[in-house]
Every structure is written in C-alpha cells, then in structure tokens.
Amino acid sequence: MQFVTRSQWGARPSRYDLVYIGSTRGVKIHYEGTAVPVALAKDENHTSCAGRVRAIQASHLANRQEDYSDIAYTAMVCPHGYVYEGRGSHRKTGANGNQTLNANHYAVCAMVGDSGLTTPTDKQLAGLRDAVEWLRASGGAGSEIKGHRDGFGTACPGGPLYAWVQKGAPRPGGTTPSKPKPPTYEPFPGVGWFKANPRSPIVTAMGRRLVAVKCSAYRSGPGPQWTEFDRQSYARWQRHLGYSGDDADGWPGPSSWAALKVPKV
Structure with missing residues (x-):
C-alpha cells in the first residue's frame, strides 16, 4: 500500500477530539x-x-x-493509487450521513467526481482495496463494502464507482479476495x-x-515490563469506559480487557 500519513500531506489539527x-461493520465508498x-x-x-486533500x-x-471536527473521510484515494490518511482508523467518520451511519462504517473517498474524471483508474481501485484492507487489519472494520448511497439518499459514489462496489469491489485484474x-x-x-x-510482550x-x-x-515506552505507568494508563482506559472508584484502579479486568482488544502476540 502506498500510504500517505496526515503529517506527510500536511493535515491541519482536528478542531475537536475525534x-x-x-x-465497524465495514467501509463505505464515496466520491467527491x-x-x-x-x-x-x-x-x-x-x-x-496532496494539495487536493488539504483543500x-x-x-x-x-x-x-x-x-466538522476534521476532514470528514477516514481516508482518500487518488487516481494514482495512493491512500491518504484522513481521520484514520478507530475514529468515527463524518461523511456517511448521520451519527448512526458514521459509527457503522468507515468512509473512504476516491478522487473522482460527478463530472470530468468520473471513472476510477485501475490504480485507484487497487488503492481503494488497499484502504479497505488497512482498515480491516488496523481499524476493526468488518467485511461489508458498500456505497455511500446504501442507507442514505445520495448519488454518491457515482455510477462507475458504485457498479464496482456492487461487483464486490474486486482488485483490477483479479477476483474479489476471500473474506479475511x-x-x-x-x-x-x-x-x-x-x-x-x-x-x-503482552504488556507491550x-x-x-x-x-x-x-x-x-507513559513517560517512555511502552515496554514488556509491567510498571506503575502501565497501571496509570490502564486506569485512564477504565475511566474512559465510564468506570470509577475501585473499578478504575488500573488493574485490568475481563470486561475492560475485552473492550481494549489487545492483538494476539
């Protein structure tokens, strides 16, 4: 994947905390x-x-x-196949139409429009698949790939791009990958x-x-040795989940651990 981070394309800071x-259930595809x-x-x-993303x-x-708190999209994909980080993984999008739709799917926008460049390039379709697979691997995205118009009254993502979505969003020259x-x-x-x-390594x-x-x-790290900074950080996570008192003492419990989704090492 040709990935361009926020700092690399020159993103401005978010107005509010994301x-x-x-x-999510998956990803919705958009156009401009x-x-x-x-x-x-x-x-x-x-x-x-990059200037187009900044604009x-x-x-x-x-x-x-x-x-808007920030650019509305989770990511954008240019005609050359580069994936530009928008709000990023594990951040609710602002592009799908309402709060429920925004929580249910990420939003990836292709740089095609309703006139001029309307048909995505093969490199762009490959980049869209890259973005979907990145969000599955790093953002907890489910298997669904839908168009913006699915569930919301809009023409987005346009006819050519939506036809690709309806085919299962295959990579150019190949078939739809098996379910991850x-x-x-x-x-x-x-x-x-x-x-x-x-x-x-579980602690790390x-x-x-x-x-x-x-x-x-943390003042440095994290690392493999359990420390007081791990406990203080975990207490912040417990408070983030709404726990208080002895339930937010920084010692992990089964419910807060399940919510944290620590990857298998």
Missing part, C-alpha cells in the same frame, strides 16, 4: 460529488493530489453548518498475572493499544 470507535479534472489522473499531476480538509473545517480472517486478541490473563509484575501490546486510544500515562 470520537473513538473500536470496530463535484467536478474533478480529468488531467488529475496523469502521472505527472500526482504532485497535485478538502480546509473546506470541511470551514463548513460551520456541519461543524477475523482478528484475534489476547485472552485476559487474570488480574493476578498483572499483580505478579510480569515481563511479557497492551501498552500500544492504550497509546492508540489516547490513554497513555
């Missing part, structure tokens, strides 16, 4: 819905794509009626395991998840 989501120049698809014009973010942030294996997570090892001051994986959900109290 809402965390652990998983306005004119996109045909010339954008030329190889020599790839240098314009779309700026227009969304300037839309006071919608009051569901992610596996570390089973809860028991609170006694943590109180025994373990040193394990847990710490990385706590950093990802913005509950870090």
Whole structure:
C-alpha cells in the first residue's frame, strides 16, 4: 500500500477530539460529488493530489453548518493509487450521513467526481482495496463494502464507482479476495498475572493499544515490563469506559480487557 500519513500531506489539527470507535461493520465508498479534472489522473499531476486533500480538509473545517471536527473521510484515494490518511482508523467518520451511519462504517473517498474524471483508474481501485484492507487489519472494520448511497439518499459514489462496489469491489485484474480472517486478541490473563509484575510482550501490546486510544500515562515506552505507568494508563482506559472508584484502579479486568482488544502476540 502506498500510504500517505496526515503529517506527510500536511493535515491541519482536528478542531475537536475525534470520537473513538473500536470496530465497524465495514467501509463505505464515496466520491467527491463535484467536478474533478480529468488531467488529475496523469502521472505527472500526482504532485497535485496532496494539495487536493488539504483543500478538502480546509473546506470541511470551514463548513460551520456541519461543524466538522476534521476532514470528514477516514481516508482518500487518488487516481494514482495512493491512500491518504484522513481521520484514520478507530475514529468515527463524518461523511456517511448521520451519527448512526458514521459509527457503522468507515468512509473512504476516491478522487473522482460527478463530472470530468468520473471513472476510477485501475490504480485507484487497487488503492481503494488497499484502504479497505488497512482498515480491516488496523481499524476493526468488518467485511461489508458498500456505497455511500446504501442507507442514505445520495448519488454518491457515482455510477462507475458504485457498479464496482456492487461487483464486490474486486482488485483490477483479479477476483474479489476471500473474506479475511477475523482478528484475534489476547485472552485476559487474570488480574493476578498483572499483580505478579510480569515481563511479557503482552504488556507491550497492551501498552500500544492504550497509546492508540489516547490513554497513555507513559513517560517512555511502552515496554514488556509491567510498571506503575502501565497501571496509570490502564486506569485512564477504565475511566474512559465510564468506570470509577475501585473499578478504575488500573488493574485490568475481563470486561475492560475485552473492550481494549489487545492483538494476539
């Protein structure tokens, strides 16, 4: 995957904190819905794509009626197949039409429009598949690939792109990939395991998840050795889930551990 991070394309900071989501049913495909120049698809014009993403973010942030927190899309894909990180994985999109739809699916937008460049390139279709598979692997996205119009009254993502979605969103020159294996997570090892001051890659994986959900109290790390910073970070996660008092003491329990979804190591 040719992935372009927010810092690489020059994203502005989010206006508000983005809402965390652990998983979705899948991904909805979008288009820009306005004119996109045909010339954008030329190889020599790839240098314009990052600026296009910046302009779309700026227009969304300037839309006071919608009051967007950030660029509405989870990601954007240019005609050359590059995937531009938008809100990113584990962040609720703002593009699908309402709060429920935004929580149910991520939103990936192709740089095609309702006039000019209306048909996605093969590189772009491959990039869209890359984005879907990234969100499955790193964002808890389910197996569904739908169009924006599925469940919301809109022409998006346009005729050519929606026809591709209806075919199962196959990679160009191939067939629809088999359904990916569901992610596996570390089973809860028991609170006694943590109180025994373990040193394990499980502790590192847990710490990385706590950093990802913005509950870090680490000064450095995380690392494999359980420390007081791990306990403080986990207490922040418990409070994030709504726990308080003894239920937010930083010692992992089965329910909060299941919600954290620590990847299998």
